[in-house]
Amino acid sequence: MIKALAYFLEIIRGALVTTRHFIVNMWFHILNLFGIKTKRKGAVTIQYPEEKKEIAYRHRSLHRLLKRDNGRPRCVVCMLCATTCPSECIYIEAAEDPADDEFQKYPATFIIDLSRCCFCGFCVEACPEDALRMDTQKIELAEYSRLDLIYDLEKLVQ
Amino acid sequence: MIDTLIVLAKIVLALAWFLTLTLYLTWLERKESAVIQDRIGANRASILGLRLIGLFQPFADAIKMIFKEDFTPPFSKKFLHNLAPFTSFFFVAVTVAVIPFGDKIEIAGRTINLQIVDTHVGLLLILALLSLGIYGILLSGWSSNNRYTIIGGLRGAAQMISYEIALGLSLVGLILVYPSLRLSTIVAYQGEHFFGWIPKWGVFLQPLGFLLFLFAALAETKRVPFDLPEGESEIIGFFTEYSGLKWGMFMMTDFMEVVIVSCLLTTLFFGGWQVPWLFADGFHFPWGPVWTLPRAVVVILQLLAFNLKVFFFCWFQILVRWTYPRFRYDQLMDFGWKLLIPLCIVNIIGTAIILSL
Numbered sequence: 449m450i451k452a453l454a455y456f457l458e459i460i461r462g463a464l465v466t467t468r469h470f471i472v473n474m475w476f477h478i479l480n481l482f483g484i485k486t487k488r489k490g491a492v493t494i495q496y497p498e499e500k501k502e503i504a505y506r507h508r509s510l511h512r513l514l515k516r517d518n519g520r521p522r523c524v525v526c527m528l529c530a531t532t533c534p535s536e537c538i539y540i541e542a543a544e545d546p547a548d549d550e551f552q553k554y555p556a557t558f559i560i561d562l563s564r565c566c567f568c569g570f571c572v573e574a575c576p577e578d579a580l581r582m583d584t585q586k587i588e589l590a591e592y593s594r595l596d597l598i599y600d601l602e603k604l605v606q
Numbered sequence: 607m608i609d610t611l612i613v614l615a616k617i618v619l620a621l622a623w624f625l626t627l628t629l630y631l632t633w634l635e636r637k638e639s640a641v642i643q644d645r646i647g648a649n650r651a652s653i654l655g656l657r658l659i660g661l662f663q664p665f666a667d668a669i670k671m672i673f674k675e676d677f678t679p680p681f682s683k684k685f686l687h688n689l690a691p692f693t694s695f696f697f698v699a700v701t702v703a704v705i706p707f708g709d710k711i712e713i714a715g716r717t718i719n720l721q722i723v724d725t726h727v728g729l730l731l732i733l734a735l736l737s738l739g740i741y742g743i744l745l746s747g748w749s750s751n752n753r754y755t756i757i758g759g760l761r762g763a764a765q766m767i768s769y770e771i772a773l774g775l776s777l778v779g780l781i782l783v784y785p786s787l788r789l790s791t792i793v794a795y796q797g798e799h800f801f802g803w804i805p806k807w808g809v810f811l812q813p814l815g816f817l818l819f820l821f822a823a824l825a826e827t828k829r830v831p832f833d834l835p836e837g838e839s840e841i842i843g844f845f846t847e848y849s850g851l852k853w854g855m856f857m858m859t860d861f862m863e864v865v866i867v868s869c870l871l872t873t874l875f876f877g878g879w880q881v882p883w884l885f886a887d888g889f890h891f892p893w894g895p896v897w898t899l900p901r902a903v904v905v906i907l908q909l910l911a912f913n914l915k916v917f918f919f920c921w922f923q924i925l926v927r928w929t930y931p932r933f934r935y936d937q938l939m940d941f942g943w944k945l946l947i948p949l950c951i952v953n954i955i956g957t958a959i960i961l962s963l
Contacts, residue, residue: 452945459930466642466929473641493646 503585508569510586511560513604514579520548521605522579523555529571529580537564538571558604562589563597608716616722617703624702624865629664631861631920636663638921639928668854676850679750686749691848691855694742698862701735704728705869706790708879708909709886711901720879720909721790728789729781732870733774736826740766742859743828743835743844750847758844761935762828762835768942769825769832775950776818779957780874783811793878797885802892805882808875814953816875818946823870824926825942827863831930834938868919876915879908 477490494501503509513521525542543556572582591597633648637660640647649660678687708720725731740763747759784792798806809816825832836843845856872878883889884907888899899907933941 462929463925466925469642469644470638470925473644477641490641490644491646492644495646 503587507585507587508567508572508582510562510584510589511565511571511580511582511599511604512584512606513558513601514581515605516551518548520551520554521558521601522577523558523575524551524577524579525553525555526576528574528576532570532574534568534570535564535566537561555601558601560599560604561597562599563594612716612718613722616718616720620702620705620707620722621699623707624699624862627865627916627920628858628861629668631864631924632664632667632857633660634920635861635924635927636660638924642925642928671851671854674850676852679752679847681751682847683749683751686745687847688852690742690746690749691845691852691859692742693745694739694859695855695862697735697738697742698859698866701732701866702869704731704789705866705873706793706878707912708905711905719790724788724790726786726788729777729787729792729874732866733770733777736773736863736866737766737770739859739863742856746848746856747835747844750844752847754841755844755846757841758835758837758846761837762844765825765828765832765834765938765942768939769822769946772818772942772946772950773822773826775947775954776815776822777874778950779812779815779953780808780819782954782957782961783808789873789878793873793880796877797880799883799892805877805880807877807880812875812953812957814949815957816871818950818953819875820871821941821946823867824923825938827860827867827923829860829864829923830927831933832938833932834935837932864920864923865916868916868923871919872912872915878915879912881907881911884908 473490475490476486476488479486480490513523516522523540525540527540530536530538530540537560539557539559539561540555541557542553544552545554546552548554567582569582572580589597637647639645647660648663649657651657651660651662651666653662678684703722704725706719706721706724710717710719712718743762743766744759747755747757747762750756781787784795786792786795792808796805796807800806800810804810828835836845845853848856883891884904886901886904888904889897891897
């Protein structure tokens with residue numbers, strides 16, 4: 449009987465917790481409905497496609513290839529990124545440009561297959577030339593076709 | 607002729623009220639649970655970009671359910687399988703017939719009772735119809751020919767029968783106090799006041815009876831703290847094999863039971879359409895002043911009061927549903943048989959002793 453009574457008190461306490469949440473949140477919802485700005489909102493929801501959460505500075509988002517002053521990619525085809533990549537999703541073909549005295553080697557193709565990429569960031573860590581970064585802040589990478597997820601040099605340089 | 611038309615109009619209006627409230631309870635359930643859990647809830651259903659905080663959601667749900675395939679599994683007992691949702695739906699839907707929505711009104715020399723059937727067995731009729739709702743659960747559990755549905759059906763039947771006793775017994779004290787089983791008389795009786803101050807509502811006459819009835823009625827609606835027949839996370843419930851509109855009917859039945867329980871709580875314990883200190887000719891405040899109101903305003907106030915009370919109890923039941931976890935089966939049975947029923951009997955004996963003094 450005492451046990452039942454103890455349960456009963458806890459049951460009432462539980463109801464008070466949810467009622468408090470309801471009343472407090474409803475109060476802020478109503479204030480916001482009438483256009484009164486409050487520091488706190490009625491819900492913690494972020495209405496995603498319309499509202500977006502700010503992405504952290506160090507967040508690993510879509511890759512990009514950096515360019516040198518002359519417009520060429522900084523990549524010197526050392527293949528470190530392709531070697532370290534655990535998903536084996538980077539494919540690079542080298543080409544030579546004798547006209548450039550400083551860096552004669554440059555990538556003819558540089559393909560990252562995002563359908564395999566696990567966004568570990570090892571390629572960025574490995575790159576000795578600081579040619580590859582993952583700081584575009586683009587995270588909405590869904591496509592209707594897998595072929596669209598294969599990013600080539602042109603798409604990566606942008 | 608006109609009498610028949612009036613009765614038909616009353617039936618249509620009452621059912622429309624009932625079904626609209628039921629439909630919007632689904633919306634309320636989503637929104638209220640969202641507010642309790644610091645979320646926003648369904649707000650994306652729109653007509654031409656007009657969202658209105660998700661008020662079109664019930665219609666979107668209904669359209670989805672209508673166009674879904676109504677699949678009858680080949681191993682089921684077809685006739686009973688089709689019958690079950692309708693049984694369940696029908697017995698709840700007809701209970702609205704005896705609920706008094708308001709006082710008698712007079713239009714063009716004709717007295718209209720704002721109640722479809724003013725029968726002298728109103729209370730018993732509601733209890734009987736609510737308990738017949740078990741057949742829907744049992745039939746659906748049995749006819750689906752699926753292990754889990756039959757577990758759900760059996761649990762449902764056991765739970766309903768256990769709590770039916772508590773539900774009936776918790777009202778016996780009330781029946782001792784009130785002069786009649788006729789719901790309109792019960793409501794009229796609650797229009798009086800103790801010492802001219804406190805309205806003579808059932809909750810003040812029978813506080814223990816109210817609590818017992820509340821628990822038993824919550825168990826009758828078989829929603830979350832008592833949702834063992836459904837048990838979403840373990841057996842999926844007695845309607846596992848249903849889809850489309852028939853599943854929707856079970857869902858509707860659930861919400862209709864919430865509305866009916868709210869109506870019953872309002873009618874029996876919270877004075878039905880009575881507003882404290884409001885009499886047929888206006889407010890008579892206990893500290894003296896009299897505020898005379900036209901008859902039409904009084905009737906509208908009473909209808910509003912009834913709706914407000916029903917709405918409050920719907921809100922309360924949804925709050926309960928989103929607060930408590932499900933009972934274990936033995937806890938459920940213990941609660942029903944070892945706590946509710948003895949307390950009901952104590953309540954009956956106590957009431958009888960006080961009344962005989």
